[in-house]
Amino acid sequence: MDIAALLVTLQELATTWGLRVLGALAFLLVGRIVARSVGRSVERALKRSHFDETLTPFIGNTVYTLVLLAVVIAAAGMVGIQAGSFIAIIGAAGLAVALAFQGTLSNFASGIMLLTFRPFQVGDFVDAGGTAGSVKEIGVFTTTLATPDNVKIILPNSQVSGAIIKNFSANETRRIDLVVGVGYDDDLNVARDTILKVIRADERVLEEPAPVVAVDNMGASSMDFVVRPWVKGADYWDAKWALTKALKEELEAAGCNIPYPQRDVHLYSQDAAAD
Numbered sequence: 001m002d003i004a005a006l007l008v009t010l011q012e013l014a015t016t017w018g019l020r021v022l023g024a025l026a027f028l029l030v031g032r033i034v035a036r037s038v039g040r041s042v043e044r045a046l047k048r049s050h051f052d053e054t055l056t057p058f059i060g061n062t063v064y065t066l067v068l069l070a071v072v073i074a075a076a077g078m079v080g081i082q083a084g085s086f087i088a089i090i091g092a093a094g095l096a097v098a099l100a101f102q103g104t105l106s107n108f109a110s111g112i113m114l115l116t117f118r119p120f121q122v123g124d125f126v127d128a129g130g131t132a133g134s135v136k137e138i139g140v141f142t143t144t145l146a147t148p149d150n151v152k153i154i155l156p157n158s159q160v161s162g163a164i165i166k167n168f169s170a171n172e173t174r175r176i177d178l179v180v181g182v183g184y185d186d187d188l189n190v191a192r193d194t195i196l197k198v199i200r201a202d203e204r205v206l207e208e209p210a211p212v213v214a215v216d217n218m219g220a221s222s223m224d225f226v227v228r229p230w231v232k233g234a235d236y237w238d239a240k241w242a243l244t245k246a247l248k249e250e251l252e253a254a255g256c257n258i259p260y261p262q263r264d265v266h267l268y269s270q271d272a273a274a275d
Contacts, residue, residue, distance in 0.1 A: 024078040031071030039064030057137060058115055104141065110157035111140035120167045129163030131155060173206065174236045176229050180247055181222030183257035188215060188223060194254045195227055198246045204235040222259040
């Protein structure tokens with residue numbers, strides 16, 4: 001084969017395969033845009049239908065990934081790569097990636113578990129592994145929280161699922177636990193009646209379960225009452241702060257003392273001791 005014929009053959013191959021590659025790249029680019037658009041459309045449709053906020057982002061991302069995978073396989077077919085061979089290549093590459101990113105796959109598996117068993121949902125206030133905040137998003141790899149002072153915290157899902165999870169929003173009601181001390185010289189019946197009056201005066205305190213007010217401990221400087229009213233979860237902090245203030249004011253108005261730790265210091269003169 002002479003050089004001229006070889007050049008012609010190479011030119012034909014370059015033209016044919018170059019057009020195929022450019023076509024595949026263009027198809028891949030447009031397909032990616034379409035996949036993202038389809039994923040977002042699914043998310044919007046789920047939100048309009050008031051679907052579970054926890055699963056909506058996950059389903060949208062899953063649809064996007066599946067559509068993009070179909071586009072990649074189709075683009076590979078445009079350049080002559082058979083779907084079976086391409087899937088085998090993806091499988092081999094997936095195995096290598098799995099070995100290299102074990103931690104990432106652990107987060108993925110934990111994310112699936114969180115989305116399946118749903119120990120908490122978007123909007124719940126939780127303590128996950130010692131980090132407390134409102135759940136903003138549950139992804140397949142990470143969970144996003146917002147702390148009460150509006151700090152964004154992103155936790156790996158493996159850390160969340162592997163730790164103790166406290167969900168403060170799981171139940172509609174919560175119990176406020178207060179310890180109120182009065183002086184040893186005070187009338188305990190008067191103190192108890194005053195505490196009950198304060199609790200019953202607050203409309204946020206529920207009648208059922210009934211609040212508990214009982215003498216619990218003989219402290220170093222006070223007789224301690226446990227005060228345990230029940231409120232709705234949304235009213236917890238406002239009710240706790242208001243009751244703490246009202247209990248202090250009403251107990252003092254009823255003549256009860258609010259003791260605090262004190263220490264008596266006795267000074268001895270060395271001269272007096274010598275005498």
